């Protein structure tokens with residue numbers, strides 16, 4: 001099931017945002033219409049489905065019709081997850097309204113030390129309303145403190161005890177701030193420390209896509225295993241659909257190819273189309289060692305982020 005981008009604009013301007021290539025202000029503002037939303041719901045229902053919809057942006061709570069969209073998916077008995085920064089007035093209103101309904105929230109947060117007063121008021125009010133319906137997700141920055149605030153917030157607001165962490169990944173066009181190769185090991189050490197602390201709070205780490213296993217030492221992998229935050233990360237995405245109904249593999253690869261959803265019979269056909277086109281490029285791997293690495297398979301490690309691995313490849317045609 002897809003990730004629907006309800007908007008391509010956001011109330012934040014994060015330097016690391018990997019949506020930059022198709023987001024406002026680099027591109028005109030886009031807001032998904034009710035017709036487009038309805039068309040996608042019906043299209044998804046045609047194929048074999050896991051009945052899960054992810055609503056994201058940009059920032060989805062800036063969409064004027066998000067309440068209607070959530071109600072529409074609930075009518076269809078779809079499982080809904082909203083990916084939001086919770087810093088908008090709309091997020092607070094929606095969180096309070098749907099807190100007792102089967103709607104999960106993944107909250108993209110930056111370090112609270114960087115929130116302004118309005119952001120703090122909105123985020124904390126929404127977290128208060130959502131409790132265990134919300135889980136935190138954030139990027140581990142190589143030059144910031146060790147993110148212990150995430151454990152405090154999880155405990156204080158009784159949030160879901162899985163926290164998802166990510167490495168800063170580049171877009172294919174390198175328009176955002178991303179980790180350089182040396183910083184992977186710095187971030188891996190921070191992740192390991194956070195996982196150890198988290199275990200003391202009965203909190204476990206999950207991982208965003210694109211983290212190569214070899215960023216961690218064997219010892220660090222063992223620590224993660226023992227504290228219940230075993231690394232599992234691949235380069236495999238639910239497909240994203242832009243506010244205008246264009247299917248992309250993921251935001252960092254958006255500029256390599258997109259196709260309107262109506263050009264595919266089903267969502268599964270769209271998945272197969274993208275996987276087949278990217279398959280030859282996956283052979284490249286992240287570095288020369290991937291060619292002989294025992295972990296190089298779709299279950300253990302598919303060589304980190306494809307967008308990063310393709311940066312030096314020009315004239316790619318899907």
Ligand code: SF4
Nearest residue numbers: 209210235250305307
């Ligand atoms: S290329 Fe793969 S790892 Fe990178 S963002 Fe896209 S799905 Fe995730």
Ligand code: SF4
Nearest residue numbers: 212214290293301303
């Ligand atoms: S497949 Fe490549 S990126 Fe993954 S662990 Fe092996 S060498 Fe590292």
